[in-house]
Amino acid sequence: MEITTCRMCGNIFNYVRGQMICQSCKNKMEDKFKEAKDYLYKNPRAGIRELAAHCEVTPSQINRWIREERLSFTEDSPITLDCEKCGAAIRTGRFCQRCKNELSNGINEVAGFNRKPAEHKKKEATSNKMRFLDSDSK
Ligand SMILES: [Zn+2]
Numbered sequence: 214m215e216i217t218t219c220r221m222c223g224n225i226f227n228y229v230r231g232q233m234i235c236q237s238c239k240n241k242m243e244d245k246f247k248e249a250k251d252y253l254y255k256n257p258r259a260g261i262r263e264l265a266a267h268c269e270v271t272p273s274q275i276n277r278w279i280r281e282e283r284l285s286f287t288e289d290s291p292i293t294l295d296c297e298k299c300g301a302a303i304r305t306g307r308f309c310q311r312c313k314n315e316l317s318n319g320i321n322e323v324a325g326f327n328r329k330p331a332e333h334k335k336k337e338a339t340s341n342k343m344r345f346l347d348s349d350s351k
């Protein structure tokens with residue numbers, strides 16, 4: 214545990230893990246998330262910017278929820294995401310179903326040292342993405 218400043222409200226709090234925001238901001242974000250989900254339910258054709266404006270959050274926060282598979286989109290939604298592996302259009306998360314299957318097969322099949330470079334690469338891609346999201350949300 215360490216003392217840090219909340220990225221959202223600037224208050225000092227005890228940081229444990231996850232996003233660097235205090236408990237009351239976390240609760241606020243949960244409310245925003247529910248609002249976003251609700252809005253999307255009523256307006257399935259809403260875009261990311263519209264959704265972000267409605268909930269008063271940054272588009273990168275919306276993106277984060279999408280990548281965490283907490284928000285998903287219907288077939289007629291204008292929002293499309295690219296599979297991080299093959300670039301296919303997906304509606305939630307980071308990979309299309311085919312790549313998800315491939316990835317989970319790969320983990321089962323590949324044992325030993327073949328596995329390490331792939332894992333390393335994946336980790337790198339994730340941390341780049343995080344950095345991008347973080348700098349974007351300031
Ligand atoms: Zn806060």
Ligand SMILES: [Zn+2]
Pocket residue numbers: 296297298299300301308309310311312313
């Ligand atoms: Zn894919």
